[in-house]
Amino acid sequence: MPYKEAKVEKLYYAIGEVSEMFNVNTSLIRFWEKEFDIIKPKKNKKGNRLFTQKDIDNFHIIYHLVKENGMTLKGAKKKMKENKEDTEHNFEIIKSLESIKEMLIDLVP
16 A cells, blocks of 8 residues: 655644735734624734634635625624534535535546
């Protein structure tokens, strides 16, 4: 069996890295941080924000609700507060389906 190198996950991501992941300005990341209490970055001595993978996952859900589904921030906050588990579950299903779609597209010559 061939050796397969494990994917290395970072513990913390800088705000610039997070903004690049979502192709948005850093100001939007800071704004969402203030608006959604589930985003809790650590801050170093210089005050730089350090986001965990959990923060990134929450950004994915917020991005999906606001940018892809067109919800208002108020609607997204309400959905995250009232039904967070279902929202996360639905987002995971969508991610899986998109991954399968990409694999199928790659199979077509």
